[in-house]
Amino acid sequence: MIPGMRNLGNVCYAIATLQCLLRTSFVLGVAPALPGTVAHAVASLAAAPTDEALTRILVGAGYDLGQQQDAEEFLLRMLAATEGASDALRGRQVITTTCPTCGDAVVRHEDSLIQGLCVEERASVDALLARALGAEEIEGATPCHVCLETARRREVRQDLWPAVLVLRLGRTAATLEKTFLAVQLAARLLTPQAEAEYALVGVVCHLGPSMSGGHYVAHVSVEGVWQCANDDHVSVSDPVADTVVAHNCCLLFFQRTA
Numbered sequence: 223m224i225p226g227m228r229n230l231g232n233v234c235y236a237i238a239t240l241q242c243l244l245r246t247s248f249v250l251g252v253a254p255a256l257p258g259t260v261a262h263a264v265a266s267l268a269a270a271p272t273d274e275a276l277t278r279i280l281v282g283a284g285y286d287l288g289q290q291q292d293a294e295e296f297l298l299r300m301l302a303a304t305e306g307a308s309d310a311l312r313g314r315q316v317i318t319t320t321c322p323t324c325g326d327a328v329v330r331h332e333d334s335l336i337q338g339l340c341v342e343e344r345a346s347v348d349a350l351l352a353r354a355l356g357a358e359e360i361e362g363a364t365p366c367h368v369c370l371e372t373a374r375r376r377e378v379r380q381d382l383w384p385a386v387l388v389l390r391l392g393r394t395a396a397t398l399e400k401t402f403l404a405v406q407l408a409a410r411l412l413t414p415q416a417e418a419e420y421a422l423v424g425v426v427c428h429l430g431p432s433m434s435g436g437h438y439v440a441h442v443s444v445e446g447v448w449q450c451a452n453d454d455h456v457s458v459s460d461p462v463a464d465t466v467v468a469h470n471c472c473l474l475f476f477q478r479t480a
């Protein structure tokens with residue numbers, strides 16, 4: 223079993239996220255870090271979890287203990303605090319916005335760290351990712367500088383797939399209520415154009431009726447054996463077959479295999 227981490231006061235969001243991140247090649251990037259840095263604290267947490275290392279990461283990411291926070295926000299702030307180590311998660315996207323009337327196109331390249339997916343119906347992760355990277359029609363955009371049309375076609379294409387792919391499942395509806403729609407998890411993920419293959423290695427689940435409170439746990443795969451890390455309690459799990467996980471997963475961590 224992996225070692226659990228002691229909850230130092232409402233920090234389950236950080237524990238669950240770190241447990242997943244420690245199962246990815248992100249840890250290779252923090253290994254050479256200098257003592258005193260957040261990256262060094264992550265490396266020592268990977269070797270053996272201590273209260274001191276966890277506290278250093280939280281403080282380094284700008285958090286106080288004792289207050290529940292959002293797992294994705296924590297991940298972004300922690301990655302910013304570990305500088306170059308976050309390269310393992312960095313992908314690149316090409317975003318093309320086309321005017322349907324005159325054909326004027328604007329092409330933008332953007333780094334991507336966490337890919338957001340809309341969970342609007344029961345679906346597989348593959349289907350949600352394909353939709354996020356597909357084309358969408360937009361109404362009411364800024365008027366086209368050529369013909370003043372306000373409709374657009376926006377297309378997102380991933381042109382660099384990272385070593386570690388993190389997907390965020392949007393579980394907050396327009397009403398700000400948490401949505402419990404099931405996401406069908408699978409052990410493997412093939413990207414929409416089959417450019418890359420990934421293995422699922424970590425799942426962060428948010429348990430509770432609303433995203434503004436509740437509790438986070440992590441399911442992590444260690445050499446193909448799944449375990450649930452609930453703060454300092456670790457047990458055997460099977461997230462791909464677990465309906466509670468399907469309805470509550472919010473961050474997925476994938477390691478690239480091909």
Ligand SMILES: [Zn+2]
Pocket residue numbers: 321322323324325326366367368369370371
């Ligand atoms: Zn136009």
